[in-house]
Amino acid sequence: MKFIYPAVFKKTENGTYHGYFPDLESCYGDGDTLDEAIESANAAAYDWITLELAEDEPAMPPISDESDLDLKEGEIVRNISVNIRFYEGWDE
Structure with a gap:
């Protein structure tokens, strides 16, 4: 199953990058x-x-549309795709 959620990234004061997901808490x-x-x-x-x-x-959670995000100056959005495979009946 594929999940695609937007993540918001911004360059920090020390030159690194920080990103968060508006839809995925913490x-x-x-x-x-x-x-x-x-x-x-x-x-x-x-x-x-x-x-x-x-x-x-x-x-x-529902997936936000990029146009609905309240972006601040310097923030960019990237859609992050996550693939989860389910193995029904598979026992480890």
């Missing part, structure tokens, strides 16, 4: 470069979504 990524921050955010989103789907009654 889910963010950091990196020395934008690419590293995107990779970190992708891993964080994967963990967040996997944990939510493990709940008895998962409640995935």
